[in-house]
Amino acid sequence: MSFSDKHQCILCDVVSCKFHDQSGHCQLDSIKVKPRKNCHDGSCDESECGSYINK
Numbered sequence: 001m002s003f004s005d006k007h008q009c010i011l012c013d014v015v016s017c018k019f020h021d022q023s024g025h026c027q028l029d030s031i032k033v034k035p036r037k038n039c040h041d042g043s044c045d046e047s048e049c050g051s052y053i054n055k
């Protein structure tokens, strides 16, 4: 389900990403969250931002 009318605010501390701004926000309107490789059973921190692009 899409909530395009909610104007989501994405806070992010990943300073090496090209979409990160100095106020600690993501400049994208939406992001994709992906599972990390070889981590699918909850025994580790599985999620990561799939929209990340290095500066």
Ligand code: SF4
Binding pocket: 010, 011, 012, 013, 014, 017, 018, 019, 020, 021, 025, 026, 027, 028, 031, 049, 050, 051, 052, 053
């Ligand atoms: S794309 Fe992902 S990693 Fe990059 S600033 Fe946005 S939330 Fe952070």
